[in-house]
Amino acid sequence: MAEALLQVEELSVAYGQVEAVRGVSLHVARGQIATVIGPNGAGKTTLLGAIMGLLPSRGAIRFAGDRIDGRDTEALVRRGISLVPERRELFADMTVQENLELGGFSRRRAGESRAALANTMEEVFALFPRLKERLPQLAGTLSGGERQMLAVGRALMGKPKLLLLDEPSLGLAPLITRDILHTISRLRESGLSVLLIEQNARAALQTADYGYVLETGELSLEGEADRLLHDERVIATYLGRH
């Protein structure tokens, strides 16, 4: 197995008395896609929120060998982690161009040039040509698929080493979902590591290298994605028989 870029050990997250995530340990290898599948309410989004520093958690989180639990979200962005949240969280009354520019905010503050950002923006356009056509449009007026492209594009503008994706297929037509997952596979080839959270288990396992099954806050199963695709329990619960 390749070296782990992200390593989560015994992570627990509680909302008051309720533990939404309990003792979860997982890792994302460098240059690979790992996925966490599971039903609604299993704690998948909570898990990503905790990794990204948006929610307080217990347990250890390591990124490239360094402990990052307890660090600010902004510090993690600077370290090279980007989250594309389930709700996209775009700047609705700003243009597509401004959304993308702000995606590079940390890099600009770290002293990178406008030209470097323009290059990254061209790379984003190569992945999502539609965004280039929509540059002057307000983000709030985009279609669902375009918003998802913009959310991923904005995250990529930060040149992350690790991309956390929360339900990229949510509310999208199957064809668009396929496009977006296909784009994510292409990103892996450029060296990006991805942690993908998905309800659409089949699409997720087909895209990923390694998979985890999260049920009511605990991991119940893990393994190579190919193997999980043929696992009896996964088929019965998440994939359905054909």
Next chain:
Amino acid sequence: MDSTIVALLAQDGLTNGSIYCLLALALVLVFAVTRVIFVPQGEFVVYAALTMASFDGARTPGTVWLLLALGGAAWLADTVKLRREPRRMALAWLATAAPCVAAAGLVAWVAASKAPFVVQALTTVLAVTAMGPAVYRLAFQPVASASVLVLLIVAVALHFVLTGLALLFFGAEGVRTPAFTSASFSFGNITVSGQSLLVYAFTAVLIVVMAVFFRYALFGKALRATAANRTGARLVGISPDFAGRLCFTLAAAIGAVSGLLIGPITTVYYDSGFLIGLKGFVGAIVGGLVSYPIAAGGALFVGLVESFSSFWASAYKEVLVFTLIIPVLLWRSLSTTHSDEEE
């Protein structure tokens, strides 16, 4: 009432209205970015006017001690909070405590050296602007994610603290600063004072600068992004602390300029800030605390109402101004659907 009086009142109204307009814009900015209804905005105005008056009277302004107190408190807060992260601690010092101490030194030096008027004015703006990030650090950063109500209560408390400090460091005496210019211009039978024209010009320039800043500058866009979506802003690396400090710096700067402009027009006391700020607030409410242009228009209207009502019913001047808020609130409560507070 003849046309000369109308022109005079309109001129007065627009002059005050321009200043309220600047304050309204600052209030909208602070609320949009941090959700704080910034009651003490007027205190920055007062500090600027009082500082300028001290310079004029060849005294060392109490601003020096005020800045040292704010800077010292901010330094202590950051030192305690970040004692295990020396790098972040140093950065925090640079962002809040250091500007206060530097500004205190500058004010003391300018007071001692009897510098020319322009230098005094610039120093005043710098000194009051330096208070912005320190005030944010001390009062709002620790409770940044609290509800709007808690933030409002903190803002009211801060207002009392800042008014008290003004009394302590500047005394109870009212001041009037010298006019920037004594020139006046006649258009037919209407005379417009140079001071009024300066106020209009400053206001217009400041509004244009702000518009350009928010439209084109990276930090301006970062503030708009934070106002639009706090979580989204954090996810691209804009920290709420950074955005808060930045918008309080701007609000303090706007307050400082307003103080310089209003100083020669009205007598300013240590506690004048509340009423001045409140009039800006009425303008901001007209804009629903979100729309910059409507807030600006509302504030100009407040200035005009104030000026005309002081002619017709001077005893009811303030009452009439604040009554303006009732129809606006009524209309808003009928036309807007209720939405739960965004968290």
